[in-house]
Amino acid sequence: MDMDQLKRQAAARALEHVRDGMKLGLGTGSTAKHFVELLGEKVAGGMKVVGVPTSEATRAQAEACRIPLTTLDAIDRLDLTVDGADELDPALNLIKGGGGALLREKIVAAASDRMIVIADDTKWVDVLGRFPLPVEVIPFGLAATQRAMATAFAQSGVSGQMGLRKGRDGHVFVTDGGHWIVDAHLGRITDAPHLAGLLSLIPGVVEHGLFIGLASIAVLAGAQGIRVVERR
Numbered sequence: 552m553d554m555d556q557l558k559r560q561a562a563a564r565a566l567e568h569v570r571d572g573m574k575l576g577l578g579t580g581s582t583a584k585h586f587v588e589l590l591g592e593k594v595a596g597g598m599k600v601v602g603v604p605t606s607e608a609t610r611a612q613a614e615a616c617r618i619p620l621t622t623l624d625a626i627d628r629l630d631l632t633v634d635g636a637d638e639l640d641p642a643l644n645l646i647k648g649g650g651g652a653l654l655r656e657k658i659v660a661a662a663s664d665r666m667i668v669i670a671d672d673t674k675w676v677d678v679l680g681r682f683p684l685p686v687e688v689i690p691f692g693l694a695a696t697q698r699a700m701a702t703a704f705a706q707s708g709v710s711g712q713m714g715l716r717k718g719r720d721g722h723v724f725v726t727d728g729g730h731w732i733v734d735a736h737l738g739r740i741t742d743a744p745h746l747a748g749l750l751s752l753i754p755g756v757v758e759h760g761l762f763i764g765l766a767s768i769a770v771l772a773g774a775q776g777i778r779v780v781e782r783r
């Protein structure tokens with residue numbers, strides 16, 4: 552089974568948690584894309600749900616699938632968000648933002664009663680940090696923000712190269728919110744909650760890709776089958 556089939560399997564298992572009438576956060580990325588597609592089939596079959604997309608890409612896909620959409624201004628809370636991740640650890644802390652949608656993803660996850668992470672099992676790690684940590688920043692004062700980030704990394708016992716993300720066209724990647732992303736190659740983030748707190752204090756940092764205590768369940772698809780992990 553190839554990676555894409557594994558992602559679809561994880562998405563299909565997460566779909567079993569969706570009930571008629573739910574308000575759903577719709578994630579971003581190649582795994583979440585399967586979930587949106589499968590949800591679209593349910594909606595076509597008569598299921599009544601409403602979704603909040605976490606990116607313009609997901610909005611376009613959900614609209615094409617005819618999934619009714621709303622906004623976080625129009626509703627109070629979401630019942631469930633289903634989203635992918637770049638890495639997840641045994642505490643179900645995550646690195647997200649490889650697709651550049653981390654800001655809306657975190658806003659939506661934080662407004663949800665539950666978040667289910669769907670992934671192939673290569674994303675599972677003992678310690679976060681092998682995947683470069685995406686940090687969404689304001690373009691103004693980039694160098695100052697990066698210096699403050701380096702201090703936060705040192706205070707958290709990590710270090711590594713930082714790179715401004717570029718798009719496929721070679722230009723600086725711009726997020727849906729009009730910001731830039733700095734990818735930090737840290738290797739092993741031994742105290743992710745501590746680093747998350749420090750990064751959140753930096754004025755030029757809009758949001759970072761450490762999702763601490765937000766995921767309640769992970770559905771991991773691998774060659775041996777599906778593994779479901781619940782946060783303790």
Ligand SMILES: O=C(CO)[C@H](O)[C@H](O)COP(=O)(O)O
Binds near residue numbers: 582583653
């Ligand atoms: O955080 C994300 C986008 O900002 C994605 O969820 C993450 O990058 C995983 O993507 P994929 O399912 O394509 O591996």
